[in-house]
Amino acid sequence: MAVKVLLKNDHIEGIRYYDTYRKHGGYAAAEKALKMAPADIVEEVKKSGLRGRGGAGFPTGMKWSFLAKPEGVPRHLVCNADESEPGTFKDRYLMEFHPHTLIEGLLISSFALGSNATYIYIRGEYAWIVGILEQAIDEAKKNGWLGKNIQGTGFDCEIYVHRGAGAYICGEETALIESLEGKRGNPRMKPPFPAIQGLWMRPTVVNNVETLAAVVPIINMGGEEYAKIGVGRSTGSKLLSVCGNVNKPGVYEIDMTISVEEFIYSDEYCGGIPNGKRLKACIPGGSSVPIVPANLLFKTAKGETRYMNYESLSDGGFATGTMMGSGGFIVLDEDQCIVRHTMTLARFYNHESCGQCSPCREGTGWMYKILKNIETGKGKMSDIDLLWDIQRRIEGNTICPLGDAAAWPVAAAIRHFRDEFEWHVNNPEESQKRNFGLAHYADPIHVPASA
Amino acid sequence: MSEPTPKFKVTVDNITIEVAPGTTILNAARMIGGDVTPPAMCYYSKLPESGGKCRTCLVEVSKGSEKDPRPMPKLVPSCRTTVMDGMEVKNITSEKVVDARKGIVEMLLINHPLDCPVCDQAGECDLQNLSYEHGTEKTRYEFPRRTFEREDLGPHIQLHMNRCILCYRCVFTADQLTAKREHGVLERGDHAEISTLLSKSLDNEFIGNIIDVCPVGALTDKTFRFKNRVWFTKPVDAHCSCTKCSGKARLWMRGEEVYRVTARKNEWGEVEEWICNECRFEKKSAKDWTIEGPAKIKRSSVIAQGHYENTKKTPVLIDKVIGKEPKFLLNIHDVSDVNRPEIELSKIDGPAHSNDFKTGK
Numbered sequence: 001m002a003v004k005v006l007l008k009n010d011h012i013e014g015i016r017y018y019d020t021y022r023k024h025g026g027y028a029a030a031e032k033a034l035k036m037a038p039a040d041i042v043e044e045v046k047k048s049g050l051r052g053r054g055g056a057g058f059p060t061g062m063k064w065s066f067l068a069k070p071e072g073v074p075r076h077l078v079c080n081a082d083e084s085e086p087g088t089f090k091d092r093y094l095m096e097f098h099p100h101t102l103i104e105g106l107l108i109s110s111f112a113l114g115s116n117a118t119y120i121y122i123r124g125e126y127a128w129i130v131g132i133l134e135q136a137i138d139e140a141k142k143n144g145w146l147g148k149n150i151q152g153t154g155f156d157c158e159i160y161v162h163r164g165a166g167a168y169i170c171g172e173e174t175a176l177i178e179s180l181e182g183k184r185g186n187p188r189m190k191p192p193f194p195a196i197q198g199l200w201m202r203p204t205v206v207n208n209v210e211t212l213a214a215v216v217p218i219i220n221m222g223g224e225e226y227a228k229i230g231v232g233r234s235t236g237s238k239l240l241s242v243c244g245n246v247n248k249p250g251v252y253e254i255d256m257t258i259s260v261e262e263f264i265y266s267d268e269y270c271g272g273i274p275n276g277k278r279l280k281a282c283i284p285g286g287s288s289v290p291i292v293p294a295n296l297l298f299k300t301a302k303g304e305t306r307y308m309n310y311e312s313l314s315d316g317g318f319a320t321g322t323m324m325g326s327g328g329f330i331v332l333d334e335d336q337c338i339v340r341h342t343m344t345l346a347r348f349y350n351h352e353s354c355g356q357c358s359p360c361r362e363g364t365g366w367m368y369k370i371l372k373n374i375e376t377g378k379g380k381m382s383d384i385d386l387l388w389d390i391q392r393r394i395e396g397n398t399i400c401p402l403g404d405a406a407a408w409p410v411a412a413a414i415r416h417f418r419d420e421f422e423w424h425v426n427n428p429e430e431s432q433k434r435n436f437g438l439a440h441y442a443d444p445i446h447v448p449a450s451a
Numbered sequence: 452m453s454e455p456t457p458k459f460k461v462t463v464d465n466i467t468i469e470v471a472p473g474t475t476i477l478n479a480a481r482m483i484g485g486d487v488t489p490p491a492m493c494y495y496s497k498l499p500e501s502g503g504k505c506r507t508c509l510v511e512v513s514k515g516s517e518k519d520p521r522p523m524p525k526l527v528p529s530c531r532t533t534v535m536d537g538m539e540v541k542n543i544t545s546e547k548v549v550d551a552r553k554g555i556v557e558m559l560l561i562n563h564p565l566d567c568p569v570c571d572q573a574g575e576c577d578l579q580n581l582s583y584e585h586g587t588e589k590t591r592y593e594f595p596r597r598t599f600e601r602e603d604l605g606p607h608i609q610l611h612m613n614r615c616i617l618c619y620r621c622v623f624t625a626d627q628l629t630a631k632r633e634h635g636v637l638e639r640g641d642h643a644e645i646s647t648l649l650s651k652s653l654d655n656e657f658i659g660n661i662i663d664v665c666p667v668g669a670l671t672d673k674t675f676r677f678k679n680r681v682w683f684t685k686p687v688d689a690h691c692s693c694t695k696c697s698g699k700a701r702l703w704m705r706g707e708e709v710y711r712v713t714a715r716k717n718e719w720g721e722v723e724e725w726i727c728n729e730c731r732f733e734k735k736s737a738k739d740w741t742i743e744g745p746a747k748i749k750r751s752s753v754i755a756q757g758h759y760e761n762t763k764k765t766p767v768l769i770d771k772v773i774g775k776e777p778k779f780l781l782n783i784h785d786v787s788d789v790n791r792p793e794i795e796l797s798k799i800d801g802p803a804h805s806n807d808f809k810t811g812k
Contacts, residue, residue, distance in 0.1 A: 167639070184636065189503045189531050355617060355636070355643035356504045362558035365641040369594045386591055393554030396525045397506055 003229060003255035005217045005237040006094065006101065006210070016132065018139035021100040027145060029219035033108040034153050041112035045215060047223030049235035054080060054171075054208030055286060055326040056401075057310050066195040067113055068203040076199045077115035078180065078206045079106055081122040082164050082171040085286035086348060087328030090239035091209035093251040095122075095129050098213070099136035103159065105212040107145055108219055110157045113205055118159045121176050124166045133161050168352035172400045173206040174198075175354065186354050187400035208326075210239055230256040234309035238327055245279075245333035247271035256309035260284070261298045263308050264331065277333040280438050281417075284313055285325020287345050288405035290412030291338070292322045293441040301445065318412065334438035338420050339431075342413040343371035349406035360403040363394040367410055374421060377428030384421050388414055417441070459536040460517075463487050463510075464544045464772045476529035476540055477508055481719060485768040489542050490552075490581050492559070492666050493618035494530035497721055501623050502530035505616065506555050507581060511548050514539035526551055544772060549585075556585045561592040562641070563667075564613045572668030574681040577720060578616060599644055604634065605652040607673050607732045608662060612644050615669035621645060621661035628725060629655045645669070656695055659731040663714050663722050674732050675703075675711040684710050686746035691739055695727040701746050702737075709735050715746070 004010070014020040021027070033041055046061030067075060079102070083091040095102055102120075110118045122130060137159050140146045148156050162180055164170045170179045174188035177199050198204025214236060218226045227235045234256040243249045246264065248271040254263065264279065265272045273279055279294045298306055301320035306312050310324045332341065350364040367390050373379045391407035391414075398404070414421060420436045458469040463480045464487040470479045478496070480488045489510055494502030502508075508530045512523040517537030526548060529540070542548055560582055567573045599612035617636065622645065626632050633655075634647040647653060653661075662670045684703035691698045703711040712731050714722040734740065769777050799807055 169639075189528070350640060353640040355638075355640045356619075358505050358507075358555055358559050358616065361617065361641050361643070362561050366558070366561060366592065366594075389554075393551060393558070397509060397551055397555070399503060 003237050004253060005226075005229065006098070006213055006239060007251075007253045010097070016097055016099060016136075018100060018136070018143060022143070025220075026100055027104055027143075029216045030104050030107050030145060031151070033111060033219050034151055034155070038112045038114060041108060041219065044223035045112070045218055048214075048218045048226040049223075049230075049233060050211065050214055050218060050226070051233070051235075051310065052208060053210035053214070053238065053327070055085065055288070057324060060207065060211055063195070063207070064109075064113060064205060066193070067205055068196045069114070070203070074116060074202055075114050076202055076204045077106065077110050077113050077118045078173075078176065078199060078204055079118070079120040079209060079212055080171060080173065080176060080206050081120050081126070081209045082176060083126075083209070083326075084123055084168040084171045084352075085288065085326045085328055086345070087241065087243055087283065087330040088286045088326045089241040089243075090251050090327055092126060092129065093241070094209055094213055094239065095126070096132060099132050100140070101213045101216055102133075102209060103136050103140050103145070105215040106159055107140070107150070107157060108215050109205075109207070109212050110159075111150075111155055115205075116156050116158065118157060119180060119199075120159060120161045121170070121180055122161060122163055123171075124164045127163075130161050130163060137161070167354075168348075169354045169400070169402060172402065175400065176206060177204065186356050187402075189399055210327075231307070231309060232311055234311060234324075238308075238324075240308070240327040240329050242270050242329045242331070244329075244331035245273050245277065245336070246331050247274050254308055256307070258308055259298070260306045260308055260313075263329075270329075270331070273331070273333050277335060278438055278442060279331065280334045280336055280441055281332045281338065283322070283328070283330040283332075283409075284308075285323045286328035287330070287348065288401075288408055289323040289325040290318055290321075290408050291332075291341075291416065292320075292412070293416045294438075295442055295445050296320050296416070299445070318408070319415070322412070335435055337375075337435045338413055338417040339371065339375050339424050339436075342410055343368065343375045345409045346371050346406070349402065353402060353406070354400075357398040357403065359394045360398045360406065363390050363403075364406045366390055367406070371410075374424050377424070377432050379421075379425045379428075381422065381425050383425070384414060384418065457536075459534050459538070461534040461537075462539045464540070464542050464768075465774065466768060466771050470534060472533075472536075474534050476510060476512075476527070476532050476534055476538075479534050480510075480529065480540070480542065483766075483768065485766040487542050487768060487772060489529045490577075490585065491530055491719075492577055492581065492616060493620060495620050495623070495664055495721055496719070498620060498623040498627060498664070501618075501620055503528045505559070505618055507552060507559075507585075509548060509551050509555070511541040511545040512538060513541050513545075552585050553587060556582050557587060557590065557592075559616050560586065560590060562597045562613075563616070564596060566614075569677075570614065570668040571671045571676055571681075572614075572665075576668060577666035597641060602646065603652070603673075604647060604670075605654050605658065607659060607728065608653065609671050609673050609676060610645065611669050611671065612646075613669075614667045615645055616667055617643055617645070618666055620664040620666070621670060624661050624664050625653070625658065628657050628660060631655075656727050656729075657725055659728045660714065660722065660725045662731075663716070666720075672711060672713075672731070674735065679703075679705060679710050686748060688715060688743040688746045689740035690743065691730065691734060691741065693727060693730055696730060697724045697726070698730060699724050700726050700730050700740075702740060702742070704737070707737050709737055709740070 009015045009024050042064045050060045051057040106118055167185050169175045170185040172187050175185040179185035194204040229236050237253050237255050240252050252269050263269045281291050281293050282297050283291045300306050300315045313324045315321045346368040350368040353360045353364045355361040370383050370387055391410045394403045395407040423436050424431045459472050461479050466483050489508035491508045492505035509526040510529045514520045516535030602610040604610050622635050633653050636643050637646045662672050684705050687702050689702045701713050701715045702709050714726045
């Protein structure tokens with residue numbers, strides 16, 4: 001069933017502007033929140049079970065409760081709008097069409113966390129959105145929702161929009177903080193975590209755009225009501241950005257109870273795959289999460305239906321499952337070449353590695369070069385094992401998760417599509433003319449009956 | 452009287468030591484010394500904020516602490532991880548660590564030129580030592596290596612970016628030691644490079660120290676380049692009265708000639724006291740200095756293989772690590788005349804000659 005929480009006013013013309021937004025119930029949550037004690041807001045968010053929408057899925061309420069509150073030291077809230085994960089564009093939609101939802105969420109969260117200076121770090125490529133956000137901030141300010149003594153509560157809050165300069169790594173929270181401070185965007189060592197020493201060594205919370213926007217419905221509905229949407233530990237609604245071989249790419253809001261099959265084939269969502277092609281593989285959570293073949297996408301290795309939520313997508317671990325990630329849903333049909341696709345991703349991570357840690361700096365480039373050889377028909381059989389060995393030695397051995405993000409797609413591609421790689425090596429000429437095709441990747445997997 | 456500060460018990464490779472809270476695993480391991488000390492290519496104890504980048508010092512924490520005995524899920528950089536009471540660390544006894552380190556050495560070397568025979572750093576190069584101890588004999592990298600143009604950082608320093616492993620030590624040195632920030636890392640990822648904006652000359656009193664902190668041959672002393680191999684020169688400690696620095700330096704001599712001046716380094720290859728450019732680049736005559744005597748080389752590198760006087764031997768701990776006496780397989784001196792233990796290089800007049808090592812001389 002379709003659920004509209006964040007995008008419930010999506011159809012209203014002019015919802016981008018303050019007057020329309022206010023008329024349709026906007027800033028009601030802020031009104032309510034400003035009368036609450038900050039600790040109670042944190043408690044509501046905890047009750048809602050909201051998990052970070054940026055990719056890692058860490059419980060937001062818990063993250064907020066870790067924030068250190070030393071006497072006399074300012075605290076900061078930073079909104080991570082550096083949405084750079086290939087395949088992910090949900091935050092862009094939210095900011096472009098519902099800027100006031102974000103501003104309201106930021107105001108409530110800033111009040112809850114005691115942040116008087118809140119930052120939106122937006123990726124440089126979203127140049128046109130900066131104006132939209134700044135206009136929304138101006139409107140909110142004129143109507144007394146930002147600035148000094150907000151709505152007579154004595155709480156001051158300013159929101160600043162800061163533009164990044166086009167580095168994927170600046171989406172990593174500590175690199176984002178470095179960049180916001182005006183330095184080179186290299187990730188910091190953790191600990192100390194940003195909750196203790198973040199922006200300008202002050203306690204800082206960094207949250208994704210969608211996470212902070214979700215605070216608005218949580219306050220409106222109450223944490224417990226919000227937690228009733230969804231299933232298990234995947235509460236609330238989730239925005240997904242769909243791209244690739246589907247009839248209706250775009251941004252969808254789901255309640256995490258629908259199956260992956262329904263999501264791809266129902267007319268309400270992706271509307272199936274164009275031209276009667278068959279599904280080959282899918283990356284359900286942005287380019288970093290493991291790719292899964294069709295036969296592991298709809299059903300888990302145990303033969304159960306796979307649903308669009310954190311737990312079900314990761315069922316089976318990395319061996320047979322994947323991750324919810326940031327919600328960048330990439331669909332590949334039978335005409336797509338996994339080797340070429342993996343090479344493209346490897347090139348991206350090679351280009352985006354900051355170069356601090358030796359395994360990531362050297363390893364990502366090495367993987368890209370090998371994949372390029374295989375793709376162009378110059379590969380050797382030993383290259384496949386070498387790739388596996390390189391990714392294994394990058395994963396977990398770097399400061400920030402970019403190393404893991406570079407290693408996982410390569411690992412998953414080899415794990416599930418090894419025969420396609422081997423076919424490329426064994427048929428160097430043919431592989432330049434045609435694709436490997438669907439092969440057996442949609443065949444049902446034999447599931448041993450449980451005793 | 453203040454309370455005695457509590458000490459934390461930490462076990463590295465089955466050897467337990469008590470250290471002050473706040474000590475890093477690496478520094479605790481250095482207190483034990485020998486093979487249980489993880490190698491460090493980017494960490495430099497004299498430079499706050501350094502470390503964590505090269506990943507060669509990764510260790511496995513098999514027990515977090517007495518209070519929370521859970522092991523840490525990932526390998527941790529020992530240079531930036533502080534000890535907890537009751538922590539148990541595995542370095543050379545962990546297969547995971549040995550494997551990861553092998554991988555990291557391989558990756559550090561894939562783009563590093565094989566120019567040791569013409570590199571001034573050879574013989575005192577951390578990367579050379581690291582690959583000798585932890586690397587494999589062959590590389591699996593089959594692509595052209597990355598290359599950069601050589602660059603002059605001022606009149607005395609040559610930057611050989613091809614050899615750089617991006618440890619950031621020189622960046623920290625320049626930031627922390629000298630008045631203004633002049634060089635840093637440009638670009639990112641595998642095409643990141645140390646440079647100055649628009650090839651500006653690095654010009655300040657203490658910039659020469661970036662040569663000493665460089666673990667590889669990326670930054671070399673132009674007054675010494677190609678003059679001699681380091682193992683043919685004799686290190687002596689000397690001092691002079693200098694108004695800018697302590698004047699305590701190490702001269703690398705051949706006969707009466709001073710080939711090179713560097714800062715004095717400790718057993719971890721770290722500078723003891725920074726020296727100024729004038730002492731380093733200009734005082735190239737023995738009469739500028741009061742010579743104290745042969746330097747105490749404590750480092751395990753090619754230079755230390757020469758059996759200098761007063762050499763501090765690294766402790767042999769293998770019996771403690773494995774819990775029994777190792778089996779002695781072969782004494783190298785039974786089959787080879789090279790590096791005969793009774794020959795003290797510092798007692799030979801002038802540079803060493805192969806005749807010095809021939810039996811029956």
